[in-house]
Amino acid sequence: MPRITSLECSRCHHHVDSDSARTVCPACNGFLFVRYDMEEIKRSRRRPDAGSLGAGIGRYAAVLPEFAASSLGSGGTPLLPSRRFAGLLVKDEGRNPTGSFEDRGMELAVAAAKHYGVQQLSIAAEGEAAASLSAYANAVAIGARVFLPQDVPMPSHLQCVAFGAEVTVVLGSIRDCERKLEQEAKNGFNLSELKEPFRLEGAKTIAYELVEQMGWSYPDGVICPAGIGAVAIWKAFEEMEQLGWVAGRRPRLYVSGSDTGSFESGVLEASGGRVVEGTDALATLLDWARHEGILLSPEGAAGVQTYQALLASGEVAVTDRVVLINGSRGLNYAEVIARALRLRPKLPSSLPVGGIITPQ
Ligand SMILES: [Zn+2]
Numbered sequence: 001m002p003r004i005t006s007l008e009c010s011r012c013h014h015h016v017d018s019d020s021a022r023t024v025c026p027a028c029n030g031f032l033f034v035r036y037d038m039e040e041i042k043r044s045r046r047r048p049d050a051g052s053l054g055a056g057i058g059r060y061a062a063v064l065p066e067f068a069a070s071s072l073g074s075g076g077t078p079l080l081p082s083r084r085f086a087g088l089l090v091k092d093e094g095r096n097p098t099g100s101f102e103d104r105g106m107e108l109a110v111a112a113a114k115h116y117g118v119q120q121l122s123i124a125a126e127g128e129a130a131a132s133l134s135a136y137a138n139a140v141a142i143g144a145r146v147f148l149p150q151d152v153p154m155p156s157h158l159q160c161v162a163f164g165a166e167v168t169v170v171l172g173s174i175r176d177c178e179r180k181l182e183q184e185a186k187n188g189f190n191l192s193e194l195k196e197p198f199r200l201e202g203a204k205t206i207a208y209e210l211v212e213q214m215g216w217s218y219p220d221g222v223i224c225p226a227g228i229g230a231v232a233i234w235k236a237f238e239e240m241e242q243l244g245w246v247a248g249r250r251p252r253l254y255v256s257g258s259d260t261g262s263f264e265s266g267v268l269e270a271s272g273g274r275v276v277e278g279t280d281a282l283a284t285l286l287d288w289a290r291h292e293g294i295l296l297s298p299e300g301a302a303g304v305q306t307y308q309a310l311l312a313s314g315e316v317a318v319t320d321r322v323v324l325i326n327g328s329r330g331l332n333y334a335e336v337i338a339r340a341l342r343l344r345p346k347l348p349s350s351l352p353v354g355g356i357i358t359p360q
Pocket of ligand 1: 009010011012013014025026027028029030
């Protein structure tokens with residue numbers, strides 16, 4: 001595994017060492033990118049091939065820092081062809097341990113925290129990242145404090161509590177959660193988005209994985225989850241080219257939605273892609289369950305709408321190879337889908353375990 005040469009600020013390009021747990025740039029609060037000696041990696045390591053072992057993020061150990069892997073694992077998710085759109089492939093991140101793409105970044109970020117001797121982690125998140133942090137912190141016996149907005153989906157809330165995190169539900173938005181964290185979790189190391197370098201480093205493995213699954217070639221476009229996805233993918237493309245692992249034109253990156261940060265917007269623009277607004281994602285979600293046998297997340301369904309909008313505008317041709325990242329499993333939004341299906345779930349009157357009916 002490669003040695004980290006420095007952590008480089010994405011804004012002012014100041015370099016800092018990685019000898020202790022780092023948050024953001026000490027000079028300007030910018031996000032820190034992990035940098036390696038790429039020439040050394042190029043000389044000493046080859047890209048994984050069909051004969052190499054390992055399916056999780058550790059398959060790309062050549063380009064990741066040397067921290068102990070989690071017993072939970074993450075990554076190694078399938079690339080599924082659509083039944084109806086010949087050029088569309090779905091990278092199904094719902095297969096991760098807590099059911100979302102967040103697991104890749106959390107596996108590495110929590111391992112880094114453990115390596116640096118951090119005792120307490122904290123996060124402000126809308127749901128899935130907090131559930132993921134709770135699981136990986138539990139796996140290495142580090143404390144976790146999570147701040148969730150009041151409308152957090154139940155499956156994420158449930159996972160945080162079940163994995164033993166200290167949960168605070170905040171009346172308000174994600175911004176209110178961030179403020180509450182700053183007031184109340186001063187002793188914890190903050191793993192919220194873009195607050196430390198290693199979540200993005202784990203997240204970048206999705207790009208290595210999908211390029212390898214396409215025979216070490218680029219697709220024409222990638223529809224990314226909102227958040228750090230596009231930035232992480234772009235960093236991986238840059239690294240793969242430096243190592244000579246892939247050649248050709250980089251894919252255009254698209255994000256569905258409206259709430260993109262400036263960091264993310266810069267990457268989309270550089271790729272020739274953009275933000276595309278979606279409409280009724282729930283109808284698309286139900287349509288894909290019925291006709292494709294895949295229970296997408298609402299965000300994944302919005303990604304399908306993005307794909308269809310790009311086809312309609314001619315920006316993407318039916319023959320183009322496009323990867324849609326389904327960032328999480330539909331069951332992480334069970335109540336939302338139940339409502340759309342007009343189901344009113346009630347608690348079972350008994351709990352079946354291995355064929356034995358146990359009284360509650
Ligand atoms: Zn800086």
